[in-house]
Amino acid sequence: MSAPLIEMRGITKIFGAVKANEAVDLSVAPGEILGLLGENGAGKTTLMNVLFGAYAPDAGEILVEGRPVTIHNSADALAAGIGMVHQHFHLAPRLTVLENLLIGIPGKSGRIDRTRGLARLDEISRQYGLSLDPNLPVSALSVGEQQRLEIIKALFRGAKLLILDEPTAVLAPSEVDGLFAALRSMAAQGLGIIFISHKLNEVRALTHRCVVLRHGKVAGRVDHPASTTSAEMAKLMCGHEIVPPTREASTPGAAVLTLDGISTSGHAGMPLRDVSLFVRAGEILGIAGVSGNGQQALADVISGMLQPRAGTMTIAGKTVTRFSPRELQAFGLGRIPEDRMTTGLVTNLPLADSMVLPRIGTEAFSRNGLLNPTAIRAFAEAQIKAYDIRCPGPMVRAGALSGGNLQKALLARELAFDPKVLIVSQPTRGLDIGAARFIHEKFLAMRAKGCGIIVIGEDLEELLMLSDRIAVMYEGRIARTLPSADATVARLGLMMTGAEGKA
Amino acid sequence: MFRLEARTSTPAWFNLALPLIAIAVTLVLCSGLIAVAGAGVIEAYGVMLSASLGDSYAITETLVRAAPMIFTGLAVAIAFRAKFWNIGAEGQLLAGAVASCFVGAIPMPGYLAMLLMAIVGAAAGALVALVPATLRIKFKVDDVVSSLLLNSVIYYALMALIEGPWKDTFSGYPISPPIEDSANFPVLIEGTRLHLGVIVALIAAPLCWFLIARTTLGFRIRVTGENPEAARYGGISVQRVLLSTALLSGALAGLAGVGEVGGVHFQVMSDISPGYGYSGIVVAMLARLNPLGVVPAAIFLAAVMTGAEAMSRATGVPAFLSDVIQGTALLAMLVALLFTAYRIRRVGAQT
Ligand SMILES: Nc1ncnc2c1ncn2[C@@H]1O[C@H](COP(=O)(O)OP(=O)(O)O)[C@@H](O)[C@H]1O
Numbered sequence: 001m002s003a004p005l006i007e008m009r010g011i012t013k014i015f016g017a018v019k020a021n022e023a024v025d026l027s028v029a030p031g032e033i034l035g036l037l038g039e040n041g042a043g044k045t046t047l048m049n050v051l052f053g054a055y056a057p058d059a060g061e062i063l064v065e066g067r068p069v070t071i072h073n074s075a076d077a078l079a080a081g082i083g084m085v086h087q088h089f090h091l092a093p094r095l096t097v098l099e100n101l102l103i104g105i106p107g108k109s110g111r112i113d114r115t116r117g118l119a120r121l122d123e124i125s126r127q128y129g130l131s132l133d134p135n136l137p138v139s140a141l142s143v144g145e146q147q148r149l150e151i152i153k154a155l156f157r158g159a160k161l162l163i164l165d166e167p168t169a170v171l172a173p174s175e176v177d178g179l180f181a182a183l184r185s186m187a188a189q190g191l192g193i194i195f196i197s198h199k200l201n202e203v204r205a206l207t208h209r210c211v212v213l214r215h216g217k218v219a220g221r222v223d224h225p226a227s228t229t230s231a232e233m234a235k236l237m238c239g240h241e242i243v244p245p246t247r248e249a250s251t252p253g254a255a256v257l258t259l260d261g262i263s264t265s266g267h268a269g270m271p272l273r274d275v276s277l278f279v280r281a282g283e284i285l286g287i288a289g290v291s292g293n294g295q296q297a298l299a300d301v302i303s304g305m306l307q308p309r310a311g312t313m314t315i316a317g318k319t320v321t322r323f324s325p326r327e328l329q330a331f332g333l334g335r336i337p338e339d340r341m342t343t344g345l346v347t348n349l350p351l352a353d354s355m356v357l358p359r360i361g362t363e364a365f366s367r368n369g370l371l372n373p374t375a376i377r378a379f380a381e382a383q384i385k386a387y388d389i390r391c392p393g394p395m396v397r398a399g400a401l402s403g404g405n406l407q408k409a410l411l412a413r414e415l416a417f418d419p420k421v422l423i424v425s426q427p428t429r430g431l432d433i434g435a436a437r438f439i440h441e442k443f444l445a446m447r448a449k450g451c452g453i454i455v456i457g458e459d460l461e462e463l464l465m466l467s468d469r470i471a472v473m474y475e476g477r478i479a480r481t482l483p484s485a486d487a488t489v490a491r492l493g494l495m496m497t498g499a500e501g502k503a
Numbered sequence: 504m505f506r507l508e509a510r511t512s513t514p515a516w517f518n519l520a521l522p523l524i525a526i527a528v529t530l531v532l533c534s535g536l537i538a539v540a541g542a543g544v545i546e547a548y549g550v551m552l553s554a555s556l557g558d559s560y561a562i563t564e565t566l567v568r569a570a571p572m573i574f575t576g577l578a579v580a581i582a583f584r585a586k587f588w589n590i591g592a593e594g595q596l597l598a599g600a601v602a603s604c605f606v607g608a609i610p611m612p613g614y615l616a617m618l619l620m621a622i623v624g625a626a627a628g629a630l631v632a633l634v635p636a637t638l639r640i641k642f643k644v645d646d647v648v649s650s651l652l653l654n655s656v657i658y659y660a661l662m663a664l665i666e667g668p669w670k671d672t673f674s675g676y677p678i679s680p681p682i683e684d685s686a687n688f689p690v691l692i693e694g695t696r697l698h699l700g701v702i703v704a705l706i707a708a709p710l711c712w713f714l715i716a717r718t719t720l721g722f723r724i725r726v727t728g729e730n731p732e733a734a735r736y737g738g739i740s741v742q743r744v745l746l747s748t749a750l751l752s753g754a755l756a757g758l759a760g761v762g763e764v765g766g767v768h769f770q771v772m773s774d775i776s777p778g779y780g781y782s783g784i785v786v787a788m789l790a791r792l793n794p795l796g797v798v799p800a801a802i803f804l805a806a807v808m809t810g811a812e813a814m815s816r817a818t819g820v821p822a823f824l825s826d827v828i829q830g831t832a833l834l835a836m837l838v839a840l841l842f843t844a845y846r847i848r849r850v851g852a853q854t
């Protein structure tokens with residue numbers, strides 16, 4: 001390959017006591033897709049923020065096409081041909097696709113040049129197969145489409161190097177394929193790409209070369225990702241072997257949760273249509289499906305957030321159909337929501353508050369309407385220790401924790417009171433291997449203790465590993481339930497598209 | 504070049520420093536107006552200070568004025584904690600005043616009368632606050648608008664009362680009949696107007712702090728305000744929390760009216776409140792919605808109000824300056840609050 005498009009040499013970035021990056025070298029050639037791997041907190045985002053000008057490095061230099069440059073801000077980065085798609089998008093929701101593209105781009109005599117913008121958008125669409133309706137407001141776009149807009153935005157501003165920070169964390173598997181196709185086409189046409197992920201199979205499928213970060217340092221480089229095993233890369237990332245947990249054979253007990261003929265309406269997403277299912281004590285039931293096929297409504301009905309229009313739900317033989325979230329919890333239901341930040345926790349309040357939230361009115365944390373701050377703190381401290389939640393302490397703002405630690409905190413709060421049934425959505429989305437493994441082990445331990453668990457997920461390999469049985473959801477219905485021993489990723493994938501139907 | 508950068512955490516001293524900085528900025532900005540009005544800035548502020556806090560009598564007067572703003576400030580602080588946007592403390596105050604005036608005019612033993620005035624006045628304020636809360640829960644009506652508009656409704660109802668059935672037939676003035684002498688709140692220091700209600704207000708602040716910080720209701724209010732979705736998921740009835748907050752907030756604002764009737768005016772007239780309900784919003788914001796901060800914030804505004812009158816007499820600067828200071832302080836505080844979420848960073852020259 002030709003001379004590097006960009007090169008970072010000896011980059012060090014220190015935040016207080018944390019060395020987020022230490023002497024990192026990295027380069028990308030035109031037409032190359034470089035994978036940047038590492039567990040949460042390894043320093044991937046920081047390194048890219050240094051490249052994009054958000055942080056000034058404490059040491060090291062950056063070269064663009066062989067020339068040393070100093071990048072103070074995103075304008076400098078863009079001028080040097082570096083574009084970045086952040087983990088959290090930077091779009092104006094009320095403006096249209098085209099307007100978002102034109103923000104900050106001066107037209108003739110200060111006016112916005114829509115015609116030129118449209119022409120350029122059209123050109124980019126055709127060149128890389130990235131199309132979007134220019135007149136739709138951003139608020140009407142799906143997450144995947146917003147991401148596409150961010151990519152187009154970077155190309156629009158003339159990026160020769162595109163940085164994508166965990167782009168697949170927010171995508172459904174079907175959307176991932178589309179993203180990869182676009183990235184491959186960009187690379188084929190000479191753009192350089194830095195792709196951040198901690199999903200090894202994605203990195204192996206997409207990238208030409210990888211740099212693995214651990215604790216801010218380069219832990220290793222992989223020159224042929226496609227022919228390197230996931231286990232080898234995982235070892236580089238974590239510093240030790242990762243052994244997948246095994247699901248011991250077991251005989252499930254009686255049904256602890258049943259849904260019978262549940263239908264819903266008035267829900268934002270796909271409603272449920274006559275859904276019946278059960279999960280037994282000591283059993284894990286996986287719910288597979290392309291997202292948007294009623295999984296959200298299912299989770300909402302079971303956790304009491306949505307009242308079904310018809311049907312009955314029981315826990316341990318008792319009908320609980322129209323119970324509130326609080327009553328359901330009191331009845332032994334534990335829940336982990338899909339969206340940890342908005343549904344699970346209160347990001348602006350101390351972590352301890354979020355951890356006791358569902359049981360604040362119980363004897364454990366209050367008496368006669370008065371809080372027991374000592375008990376609250378002690379509970380939070382104990383769980384932080386038991387679940388190895390990395391944080392400065394129970395009084396830290398919950399929002400300051402990383403995704404993996406938030407998920408551990410949520411798990412701790414739900415499992416502390418030995419639920420009979422546990423419903424979890426996307427339990428390891430966005431988590432690195434280590435944190436995901438921890439969560440899996442907890443689920444299996446709960447299963448061994450006789451808890452019935454429903455796992456709603458899109459990661460089929462994870463579902464196959466955890467579940468005793470798998471139900472496939474399609475258009476608001478359970479299309480099929482089968483023992484996981486009879487299922488394969490390919491077969492589930494087919495059923496998820498409705499192909500195998502009620503066979 | 505400077506730019507705003509998001510903060511990951513806010514240092515603790517900020518909570519105290521922000522209102523002080525906001526106030527300092529306000530006084531600097533308003534000194535320009537004083538100069539334009541043709542007076543010496545130092546002299547004018549000097550008169551304000553000595554007239555409001557210069558001697559013990561001035562201090563008692565300032566406290567008497569602070570009392571209603573402590574109540575309305577608490578009312579707003581608690582409501583805003585739950586993100587119940589109660590802009591209606593003014594109307595709730597007036598309702599409390601009218602209701603307590605009714606009760607106070609009935610002959611009965613003094614202490615019973617005072618107790619009943621407080622209860623009925625608080626209930627009246629609570630009832631008024633219930634309206635925007637219910638409209639929001641049942642019909643998703645914006646509570647900012649409904650609670651604000653309700654202020655005018657209550658005000659004109661009060662006017663109708665004192666221009667109609669309550670009108671003083673003897674003098675023809677639009678004022679209510681006075682409450683019984685025995686129902687007048689006892690004065691704590693001979694020769695001043697420092698009445699029992701002021702002490703109640705000063706006690707109410709720590710009680711409200713305790714409620715927010717140490718009770719399950721306070722916990723639910725905080726959580727609901729920060730994230731109603733997580734609150735509901737966590738088993739909190741968001742609607743019930745909103746209703747409780749509205750009742751509490753309205754009751755506190757109602758008590759502001761009770762204090763004015765029982766301790767200051769002993770009757771109801773059209774200008775019984777010079778906008779104490781609106782000042783409560785400024786107080787609550789300066790206090791950063793912390794009930795303990797409400798006391799100093801209310802005393803500051805009260806000092807500005809009493810001081811501005813004296814300054815006007817001494818220097819000829821219109822007393823309206825007090826309103827300008829209030830408004831500027833609110834704006835300065837809102838800008839200052841930006842710095843809890845962002846910091847200004849100096850960035851090097853562009854290459
Ligand atoms: N703005 C910041 N201030 C202080 N510490 C930070 C900041 N940004 C990141 N860190 C710390 O630097 C380390 C690397 O974080 P990050 O680059 O976000 O990791 P990754 O993207 O690989 O998950 C973490 O320990 C994180 O807590």
Ligand SMILES: [Mg+2]
Nearest residue numbers: 041044045087
């Ligand atoms: Mg990151």
